[in-house]
Amino acid sequence: MKIVIVGTAYPFRGGLATFNERLARQFQAEGHEVVMETFTLQYPSFLFPGKSQYSESAPPGDLKIEQSFSSVNPASWFKAANKITAYNPDMVIFAYWMSFMAPCLGTIAKRIKAKCNAKCFALVHNMLPHEQSLLDKLFPPYFVRTIDGFVALSKSVAKDIGAIDKKRKPILFSPHPIYDHYGARYDKTVAAKKLNLDPSVNYLLFFGFIRSYKGVDWLLQALADERLRELNCKVIVAGEFYEDEKFYYDLEKKLGLKDRVIWYPSFIPDSEVAPYFNVADMVVLPYKSATQSGVAQIAYHFEKPMIVTNVGGLPEIVPHKKVGFVVDANPHAIATAIAEFYTENNSLNFEMSIAEEKKKYEWTKMTQAFVELFKGSFIK
Numbered sequence: 001m002k003i004v005i006v007g008t009a010y011p012f013r014g015g016l017a018t019f020n021e022r023l024a025r026q027f028q029a030e031g032h033e034v035v036m037e038t039f040t041l042q043y044p045s046f047l048f049p050g051k052s053q054y055s056e057s058a059p060p061g062d063l064k065i066e067q068s069f070s071s072v073n074p075a076s077w078f079k080a081a082n083k084i085t086a087y088n089p090d091m092v093i094f095a096y097w098m099s100f101m102a103p104c105l106g107t108i109a110k111r112i113k114a115k116c117n118a119k120c121f122a123l124v125h126n127m128l129p130h131e132q133s134l135l136d137k138l139f140p141p142y143f144v145r146t147i148d149g150f151v152a153l154s155k156s157v158a159k160d161i162g163a164i165d166k167k168r169k170p171i172l173f174s175p176h177p178i179y180d181h182y183g184a185r186y187d188k189t190v191a192a193k194k195l196n197l198d199p200s201v202n203y204l205l206f207f208g209f210i211r212s213y214k215g216v217d218w219l220l221q222a223l224a225d226e227r228l229r230e231l232n233c234k235v236i237v238a239g240e241f242y243e244d245e246k247f248y249y250d251l252e253k254k255l256g257l258k259d260r261v262i263w264y265p266s267f268i269p270d271s272e273v274a275p276y277f278n279v280a281d282m283v284v285l286p287y288k289s290a291t292q293s294g295v296a297q298i299a300y301h302f303e304k305p306m307i308v309t310n311v312g313g314l315p316e317i318v319p320h321k322k323v324g325f326v327v328d329a330n331p332h333a334i335a336t337a338i339a340e341f342y343t344e345n346n347s348l349n350f351e352m353s354i355a356e357e358k359k360k361y362e363w364t365k366m367t368q369a370f371v372e373l374f375k376g377s378f379i380k
Contacts, residue, residue, distance in 0.1 A: 002089040003032050003035075011055055013267065084112055093121050096122050119148050119374055123370075127161050144169075149172070151366070156291050172372065179294060185303060186278050188278060205280035206219055210237070222335035223261070225339075227335060240265065292316075293308075321346075324350060
């Protein structure tokens with residue numbers, strides 16, 4: 001098939017670009033012809049709290065990526081649709097994650113469907129964002145109306161789509177596949193040396209950009225729990241601040257956590273991810289709200305146990321006491337799971353289960369979901 005993927009890709013950085021590029025590679029490996037159409041401008045500055053939207057890496061030589069449209073320029077949406085139509089694609093996949101993009105992506109899809117017979121499907125990370133506004137009531141229905149079918153990365157996202165879609169279009173659930181391009185697993189002592197850390201310390205990892213819904217404040221409060229003070233454990237926070245960092249540093253000081261939190265407050269390029277996961281005993285996702293998480297799939301790749309809060313789709317991908325802990329969304333519950341992990345020596349049992357559980361998250365399952373949509377053989 002001829003497939004076009006519309007969404008974030010190089011030169012933009014981050015999890016969405018990584019996902020779309022990995023999906024394109026999987027389709028190519030299966031013999032399909034793939035073109036990626038991405039933004040000239042993705043986020044206006046008022047919507048992007050980070051330091052840079054752009055990758056500093058070399059462009060991927062194995063993918064055809066074109067920058068064709070701006071999220072805020074309607075004229076470019078029509079030009080992009082005309083360009084995509086000229087490819088005569090069989091399938092166009094729109095990677096959707098926030099309401100602000102609905103007019104742009106929806107208009108491109110609507111125009112494509114008016115000009116050719118391509119099927120337009122959506123890969124939905126979040127139907128409704130973690131931090132909601134008035135736009136979330138106005139824009140998503142427009143996008144949903146233009147799409148022929150959906151692949152949702154979690155059951156909670158599938159439910160959100162169903163609540164908006166009035167025509168009962170096909171919605172398939174296919175969980176976030178494993179990010180498998182970050183390098184190999186290796187010994188904790190090697191990873192500690194790379195990061196100039198003491199390998200005898202117990203390390204908990206929070207990875208990814210820092211916003212209020214990610215719950216880093218809850219993780220710090222959990223670390224301050226008296227039960228953890230004797231466990232020789234520290235928290236590594238590796239990711240860029242997307243909000244005022246002073247709040248977190250003040251909280252660290254207030255809780256008396258000096259020397260127990262290790263900050264790497266910047267974007268971590270793909271080539272530098274491995275040591276952070278390899279040095280960690282456990283990955284913690286203390287989220288206050290969520291639909292799914294790419295961080296969990298990196299943890300699966302490195303076969304690291306996880307603590308996740310019982311929000312959104314996180315419990316769907318972390319079976320409780322099999323590959324980690326699913327806990328109530330509060331600092332005390334997070335601290336209890338950390339204490340149990342270290343005092344009951346669960347690491348080996350978890351890692352054995354993770355090696356088996358991760359087989360569920362192969363990229364072939366994601367491509368197959370879109371093929372099933374295309375064929376009209378819908379799996380409920």
